Amino acid sequence: MGESTVSFELPPAAVRGVGSRPFGVYVHVPFCATRCGYCDFNTYTAGELGTAASPESWLDGLRRELDLAAQLLGAPPAADTVFVGGGTPSLLGSDGLGHVLDAVRASFGLASDAEVTTESNPESTSPEFFAGLREAGYTRVSLGMQSAARHVLTVLDRVHTPGRPVRAAAEARAAGFEHVNLDLIYGTPGERTEDLRASVDAVLDAGVDHVSAYALIVEEGTALARRVRRGEIPAPDDDVLAERYEVIDSMLSAAGLRWYEVSNWAASTQARCRHNLGYWLGGDWWGAGPGAHSHVGGVRWWNVKHPARYSSVLADGALPVAGHERLSEDDVHLERVMLELRLAEGLPLDALDAGGVEEAHRAVADGLLERGALADGRAVLTDRGRLLADAVVRRLVTS
Template sequence: MPSALPLADPAPDDGMLPPSVLAGAEQRDLGVYLHVPFCRVRCGYCDFNTYTADEVRGVKQSDFADQAIAEVEFAACVLRESGLPPRPARTVFFGGGTPTLLPAGDLARMLDAVRERIGVADDAEITTEANPDSIDAAGLERLAAAGFTRVSVGMQSAVPHVLAVLERTHDPENVPRVVAAAKASGLAVSLDLIYGTPGETEADWQRSLDAALAAEPDHLSAYALIVEPGTKLARQVLHGQVPPVDDDLHAVFYEALDARLADAGYDWYEVSNWARTPDQRSRHNRAYWTGQDWWGVGPGAHSHVGGVRWWNVKHPAAYADRLAHGLSPAAGRETLDAETRRVERVLLEVRLREGLSTDALTPLGRRAVAGLIADELVEPGPALRGTIVLTLRGRLLADGVVRRLLPD
């Protein structure tokens, strides 16, 4: 089952935000995330807040769009009544779960609600995630007609035995068909890959890269497999049914990935993300990495506005019940102090191609920079000018770089 929510202060039933969120609001972008918590099958490695039909008895997928719309209306009221200036959403992102398990018409209605209640910028980036077997050409055309601009396809691998370990059920041959259909509909396309699955060889990984590049996506995300506690995969590793993840092999796969993508004309802009051009980078994810505002709609969705962070109740039934009674679906929230916000800035911005300003570091953290240069973990030129930019070696060891920049 999904991991537990963090502990924090109770969230007010009316959802109202404190006056502190008003400071600098005009300079911050607003995004909207809509979490659709349904999947056909729960993948063994996944600890996201998702549910199969057997796990949500008494909750109907067909009711979800109306519930999400109710939260959008609630959000619009809270943002307005809290005194925040009107800001159309610069990005809207449908994630999950598998949003495209819902009819395209439901996704369109949810987007229309954001447009009508909160506002959507004329040049907004509007993305939905999709599995290769959960969308077809007709559905993609309907989404494009509704105003979607981008689709993120969960490819993960092109190799059947790797997909089997991950318990991904799609046919890898569907990936190029979905990409071609999305492009024909005028949608930008991102592919998601996972590397380092137990049993995956270097030849397997090269085969997946061959297939991904042959599809010619605009954007590509690739993540090292993490065996999350409490997942089926974690139990399989514990009991010796599946070999453990090999961190050294992760590094080999990442270096191969970066080299192949660079040769194909993709530039890295975040440790796990590459795009053909700056315009094709994920603006929604960048909002997370740079501390902008976003409202998360749906069970278990997280939100952040002006240093206040909150998260919704996780189960779809509890979520629906609170909204039906006119209550905030939030389960808890916290107000971040200045030091916590600084630490989070270091954690996130150091992963970006633009780098992290040394202004975000304490004197002790700044003294660590010379050692990071000597160890070839950060680029010397930018560092000497006051910006920490990771080298390829630094990207492989990004967590270690952060620990040195945030000494105890």
């Protein structure tokens, strides 16, 4: 809790460009009812926090941070997108999440067509919750499903019942949400192919227009990592993860949900998550809340992690910045290749140097990039290339 902060100012060149690129606001809610065994996000249960911090002190800090952010940026643009993540934002209830959005409006304002998303745990939602979100101004909901198999949820330490995410998605749609996402995690030890197929079937039955699916990663310091290290459960197998991904992609594609980023599928262009596209396409965003990361004009910074420290620094009138860096040209180039290559539209070839273009042609010969797209001046991953996206990036930037 004794995290140190640093003085922080944005260089004038970075501030001058604000508004010429997509601008989003990310809000990190650090509270969870329980801690999932696989999660290494910056989250805290009530027992871990005790009286050191509360949703009320966090919200006070959030308002102060957003006000300071607007001052630092001078004449900040209205937010094109807002994304409330965590943690478990739905623990705040629709009233609390309404206060969060009010704080963003007060400091930045919202574009007339702003996309406003909140993550939610299915168990802490209800028809009344979704109706309250709509009234508050939210336009999109992302629900954590992970799996429809009870034994898989048990390994992940997820507390929701298998059928609850589908019912929650239906409740969100009934409340007027056109855009609803369900998250899946695949490759959990003990998950069978039939478990995964049942999970995807449940997603499709829910009628959502967006699906995110992520391979399970065993993060150091988590309860899951300790179980793997003790030999209680096996580590995820790379070949199994590839097979699982192919199953997901095949089933979603057949149902009309097309991949637009390696781990994301949408029913239409309008259903794509604009906030995440801002990340992937080099936009600007202010990340508010404990541990949140921000990026403006090639400068990246991150906040102190503990909610109590976060609130106390802001109460003293300072930004809670724990560290920052200015990205070099090489850093910007690497991140552009790494992120844009993951998109269905791919990466313009003119973003690569001569060696990178030569390597792109070799990747076509190896079945990793689409031949027709390359002829049109873009590097686009093939189905096989998506499974090896990180390796393709290394080839294009280390040529």
